[in-house]
Amino acid sequence: MGDLSSNCTTSIMHLPDDCLTIIFHALDSRTDRESFGLTCRRWLHIQDFNRRSLQFECSFTVLTRTSLSGKSFDIHTFHLHRLLRRFQHLESLSLCGCRELSDSGLTRLLTYGSNLQKLYLDCCFKVTDYGLSLVASGCPSLTTISLYRCLGVTDKGLETLASACLSLKCVNISYCTQISDKGLKTLTEHCRQLQAVNISHCDSITGIGFGGCSKTLACVEAESCKLTPEGVMGIVSGGGMEYLDVSCLSWSVLGDPLSGIGFSSRLKILNFRLCRTVSDTSVVAIAKGCPLLEEWNLALCNEVRISGWQAVGLYCRNLKRLHVNRCHNLSDGGLLALQDGCRSLTILYLSGCSRLTSIALELFKSHRPDVCIKEEEVMSIKPNWEFR
Incomplete structure (x- = not known):
């Protein structure tokens, strides 16, 4: 009992x-x-x-791209030190929008960062190369880092990070205007498991830093970059590219700089929006050489003419989404080629094509009721890649 x-x-x-x-x-x-x-x-x-993941309220302000001048809760060094001491086994940490966070705020990562795999520092304006060296020393298991608009980070900081964090797979350095091909080269040489890199709006990057990159590199975003033909060749040199965004390119050469570049046969999503000098030569070569292509944005590519559209219709058998908004040289004959080909097409983004007649458009709708015609351009979300 x-x-x-x-x-x-x-x-x-x-x-x-x-x-x-x-x-x-x-x-x-x-x-x-x-x-x-x-x-x-x-x-x-x-x-x-x-607890494995920590994200602050101020992160959402940045992620939704609302005004950075709006008031929001901010994380200071003292707050972060207390939080990292409390949550000592984090694998993912987002400090996006913590504009008052300085390099010293990252010192606790030396003690508690060994398990950290993902770190987001978007718009942490006071973080510099020294702060990135603390990340490199404290977070050897890092696979994903986002440095969007970290204006104080230079080639030196990226080189320090790449030399220590060899398991990096996803790196976002968009708007990091002090990073050049030199820092990028160190990243691609040391981190041989790279899967995705975002260099959008990095004026000092031409793309040659990608030369000799690993075949694991499958996704590159390079919107509004000053790439050279050699730079584009460097981006695709690994042969594993599946998603490539080179929209709004600022070319330093005349003519079609993409002519003669062999794109990856594994390519699935390609964004050429506002690449005004892309010609039929490149379009035909890509249509023939990239049989897995599922989405292609050719909006405002005004040099693509009848032979280019015919190649798209004939060879792009897996194409599901095609953007042709404001393509001034898309005529009735080009639309007919798309109508008779592209048997997997489900969405056609089409508006502002001045050479198209209403009759040709109605015939397309009649013969291809399986295709939804939309005006607003929306690119597919990249699967399995950690960009913000």
């Missing part, structure tokens, strides 16, 4: 920490998981110990 009485006083509070951890992970409801730590200090410790 004494033993039975003793057993009756046993409660869940007598369970060891590993059992409580199993219970915590078994909770299906997000609300229940977030409320777990409200029970007592011990349960709060269990919850903190098992």
Whole structure:
């Protein structure tokens, strides 16, 4: 009877920490998981110990690209130090929009960053090369880093990071205007598991830093960059490219600079929007050489004429989404070629094509009821890549 009485006083509070951890992970409801730590200090410790991701409210201001002048909660060095001491096993940390965070705020990563795999520092304007050196020293397991608009980061910081974090797969350095091909070259030489790189709006990058990149590199965003033909060849040199955005290119050469460049046969999504000098020569070569192409944005590519459209219709058998907005040399004959070919096409973004007649458009709709015609351009979201 004494033993039975003793057993009756046993409660869940007598369970060891590993059992409580199993219970915590078994909770299906997000609300229940977030409320777990409200029970007592011990349960709060269990919850903190098992937290793997941390994102602050100020992050959402940046992610939705609202005005940076608006008031929002900001993380200072003191706050971050306390939080990293509390959540010591984080695998993902987003500090996007923490404009007051300085390099010293990242020193705690030297102690608590060993498990960190993803780090987002978008619009952390006060972070410089020194802060990136702290990241490099404290986060050897890093696979994803976003430095969008980190204007204080230069080639030196990127080189330090690339030399220490050899497992990097996704790197966003868009709008990092002080980074050039030199820093990019170090990144591609050291990080041989790279899958995705965003260099959009980096005026000092021509693309040659990609030369000799690993075949794992499958995604490059280079919107509004000053790429050279040699730079584009460097981007595709690995042979594994699946998603390429070279929209709004500012070419430093005359004619069609993409002519003669062999694009990856694995290419699935290609954005040429506002590449006004792209000609039939390049379009025909890509249509023939990229049989897996599923989406192609040729909006405002005014040098693409009848032979280019015929090649798209004839060879792009897997093409599902095609953008031809404001292509002034898309005529009735070109639309007919798309109508008779591109048997997998489901969406055609079409507007502002001055040479198209209403009759040709109605015939297309009649013969291809399986194709939805839209005016607004929306590019597909990149699968499995960590850009913001």
